[in-house]
Amino acid sequence: MFQKILIANRGEIALRVLRACKELGIQTVVVHSTADADAMHVRLADESVCIGPPPSRDSYLNIHQIVAACEITGADAVHPGYGFLSENAKFADILAAHNITFIGPTGDHIRIMGDKIEAKRTAKRLGIPVVPGSDGAVSEEKEAKRIAAEIGYPVIIKASAGGGGRGMKVAHTEADLEVALQTARSEAGAAFGDDAVYIEKYLQKPRHIEVQVFGDGFGRGVHFGERDCSLQRRHQKVWEEANSPALNAEERSRIGGVCAKAIADLGYSGAGTIEFLYENGEFYFIEMNTRLQVEHPVTEAITGIDLVHEQIRVASGGGLSVKQEDIKFNGHAIECRINAEDPRTFTPSPGTITHFHTPGGLGIRVDSGVYSGYKIPPYYDSLIGKLIVHGRNRVECMMRLRRALDEFVVDGIKTTLPLFRDLVGNADIANGDYDIHWLEKYLAKEE
Ligand code: ADP
Numbered sequence: 184m185f186q187k188i189l190i191a192n193r194g195e196i197a198l199r200v201l202r203a204c205k206e207l208g209i210q211t212v213v214v215h216s217t218a219d220a221d222a223m224h225v226r227l228a229d230e231s232v233c234i235g236p237p238p239s240r241d242s243y244l245n246i247h248q249i250v251a252a253c254e255i256t257g258a259d260a261v262h263p264g265y266g267f268l269s270e271n272a273k274f275a276d277i278l279a280a281h282n283i284t285f286i287g288p289t290g291d292h293i294r295i296m297g298d299k300i301e302a303k304r305t306a307k308r309l310g311i312p313v314v315p316g317s318d319g320a321v322s323e324e325k326e327a328k329r330i331a332a333e334i335g336y337p338v339i340i341k342a343s344a345g346g347g348g349r350g351m352k353v354a355h356t357e358a359d360l361e362v363a364l365q366t367a368r369s370e371a372g373a374a375f376g377d378d379a380v381y382i383e384k385y386l387q388k389p390r391h392i393e394v395q396v397f398g399d400g401f402g403r404g405v406h407f408g409e410r411d412c413s414l415q416r417r418h419q420k421v422w423e424e425a426n427s428p429a430l431n432a433e434e435r436s437r438i439g440g441v442c443a444k445a446i447a448d449l450g451y452s453g454a455g456t457i458e459f460l461y462e463n464g465e466f467y468f469i470e471m472n473t474r475l476q477v478e479h480p481v482t483e484a485i486t487g488i489d490l491v492h493e494q495i496r497v498a499s500g501g502g503l504s505v506k507q508e509d510i511k512f513n514g515h516a517i518e519c520r521i522n523a524e525d526p527r528t529f530t531p532s533p534g535t536i537t538h539f540h541t542p543g544g545l546g547i548r549v550d551s552g553v554y555s556g557y558k559i560p561p562y563y564d565s566l567i568g569k570l571i572v573h574g575r576n577r578v579e580c581m582m583r584l585r586r587a588l589d590e591f592v593v594d595g596i597k598t599t600l601p602l603f604r605d606l607v608g609n610a611d612i613a614n615g616d617y618d619i620h621w622l623e624k625y626l627a628k629e630e
Contacts, residue, residue, distance in 0.1 A: 184499050185209050185260045185284070189253050190224065192264030193243060195552045195568060196477075197224035200262045203491035212256045214249055216242035218560040223552045230256055237562045243267045246274050253283050260284040260498060262491075266564070269474040270297055286498040288398070288453045288473050296455075296471045300343040300381050306468045309445035311457065314467040316383030327364050328357060330382050337385040340364055342371035342378075348418025350374060353385050386467065388618045389460035391415065392427050394442040395482045396455045397493060399503045404446030406439035407482050407490070408512050414606075414622045416529065421599075421622060422606065423478035424517045425485050428577060428615025429461065435512075438466050443507065454479075454494050460619075477520065477569070480548060484516035484573040515577040517584055519603045521551075521593070522565040526601040527630075533561040537595035542587040546573040546580075559596065567598065577615065581607060605629075 187210040190200050197213060201224055204211045213228040218237035225231045232252040235242035242248070244267060253261065261278055263269035263286070275290040287293070296302045300319055307313050315334045320343060321327050331338045331354065340363050342350030350371045354363040364380070372378035395407040411427035412420040426435065442457045456476050459466040479490050488510070493503055523532045535558045541549040551568030553559070559567065572587055574580030585607045591600055606612050611621065 184501065185495065187212060187229075187256065187258045187260075188286070188495070189214065189249070189256065189258035189261045190228070190264065191243065191249050191261050192267055192269075193219050193222060193224065193552075193563065194566065195550045196264040196266075196475075197222075198227070198552045199550055200264060200491055201227055203489060203495060204262075206489075207492060207495060209495070212252065212258050214243075214252050216562075218562055221557070223554060223557075232256065237560060239267065239563070246271075246277060249274075250277060250281055250283070253278075253281070258283065260286055260495075262286040262494070263474065265474050265477055270472070272297065284498050286453070286494050288451055288455065292449070292451055293473045296473050298343055299341060299345060299470060300379065302471055303381075303468065305449070306445070306457075306471070309448055311441060311445050311468045312459075312466050314383040314386070314460065314469065317381045319381065320379040321364070321382050322368070322380075324361055324364060327360055327382060331357065331360055334382075334384045337387070338382050339385040340367040340380050340382055342367065342375060342380050344371065344375035344377040344379065346375075350380075386460050386462050388620065389413075389462040389467070390427065390429055390617075391420075391458065391619050392430070392438075392461045392466070393456045393458040393476075394439055395476075395479070395490070396442050396446045396451075396457055397490075397497065397503060398446045398449070398451035398453060398455070400452040400497050400500060401502060402447060402450055403503075404443040404448075404451065405503065405505070405507045405510065406443040406446075407486055407488070407510055408435060408439060410476075410478055410481055412478060413617055413619045414612075415619055416622055416626065420478060420520065422517065422519055422603070423481055424515065424577075425481040426512060426515065427461075434464070453497050454490060477566070478518050480550060480569065480571040481516040481518045484548070484571055485512050485514060486510055487513065514573055514575045515580040516571060516573045517580055518572075519570045519584070519588070520566055520599070521568045521570060521591075521603075522599045523559050523567045523596050524565050524599055525597045526599050529599075531561070531565045532597035533559045533565075534596045535559075536567075536593060538592055539594075540590070540592040541568075542570070542590035544583075544587075546583050547571075547587050548573075567593070570603075581613060 234248040272290040414422040
């Protein structure tokens with residue numbers, strides 16, 4: 184087992200990883216920018232190293248400084264959290280070259296899944312169902328038209344190097360296709376330095392359903408069920424639940440089994456998430472994230488398993504603490520992402536939190552790095568906390584969520600709490616009846 188883990192992240196996820204390390208009796212080092220000197224994870228860590236000024240590229244993305252911090256403190260492993268360097272293959276390779284363990288998959292696996300065309304090709308080869316479309320990159324208009332005619336309109340053109348919901352264009356007719364192809368290519372070239380794009384069928388009313396997987400480092404794979412993350416705004420997840428209200432036990436075990444086998448065949452090690460669009464009872468692979476996800480606590484709530492413990496065990500060569508047959512799904516969990524944003528316009532609302540009071544009681548978990556008097560710096564993303572609620576079934580979970588939202592107090596800044604108070608009283612949400620467009624339509628109506 185590791186002696187000392189360096190946490191290369193900030194905010195709630197840095198605290199989340201720190202808690203797991205403490206439970207396992209592992210020493211912790213955190214790195215931070217000058218803007219985060221007062222952060223909770225810095226206060227609670229055994230050691231901290233300031234690695235640079237506020238902008239991420241000079242601190243949390245500065246590989247050189249982070250490796251130096253490992254060497255100075257003698258850390259033998261790095262947990263990257265999510266975002267920042269968590270899906271940076273070069274970072275994983277550099278750590279390996281320095282004999283420091285990257286708590287995540289190999290650089291090669293990160294590279295494959297970071298290239299969407301390669302990821303889709305790999306998924307298909309491993310028997311994962313994919314969205315019908317081109318086999319690789321498409322650059323010629325003639326070829327694009329032939330493929331679109333074959334799969335049928337509407338189609339979506341996506342950048343191979345895309346991410347964060349950027350670099351996608353929908354074409355509803357052949358007349359739209361030429362412009363969509365040109366703009367997608369030039370936008371991808373400008374944004375990602377790679378103009379490769381591919382075409383796939385545009386699904387009209389899908390849900391976003393993702394499967395939590397783990398490779399144990401010894402060629403075995405397991406799944407921890409799915410999460411439904413269909414409630415999104417601008418491709419950003421807002422509310423996540425496990426299990427999905429749309430799946431039955433047979434579908435869950437079928438898609439879970441396909442994913443677990445694929446992970447085993449790939450020889451993957453550590454945590455991963457295989458993302459699907461789900462429509463009319465069919466799953467369509469869209470991408471795989473080779474890291475821990477923001478929404479992992481809903482899976483922890485229904486399985487009772489600490490996924491960060493498992494990540495650390497696997498990375499240290501100790502394998503998983505559970506086999507597939509030990510993983511049972513109990514009840515229902517929902518996560519609300521609380522952002523420091525105006526709940527109507529979603530513009531960021533940095534500033535000082537004058538009062539912070541979190542709900543408590545059975546089935547409530549709050550993962551947050553903020554506290555009363557904390558000043559939110561304007562440099563990073565606006566997530567200030569996650570409320571995760573568990574109940575024996577979805578109805579109990581929603582009842583508990585409603586009262587937890589009533590108890591939650593964040594004063595001094597604007598947050599998205601009022602949005603969740605509205606959603607929890609909505610009939611479609613109560614019925615679990617929503618797709619990936621539901622939230623944007625709802626917000627447009629409210630305006
Ligand atoms: P990113 O890496 O940028 O997040 P994804 O491939 O995961 O890109 O797609 C992001 C979102 O775009 C999906 O959650 C979905 O809302 C939409 N999307 C992607 N592909 C399709 C498709 N074939 N049909 C309909 N919507 C899609």
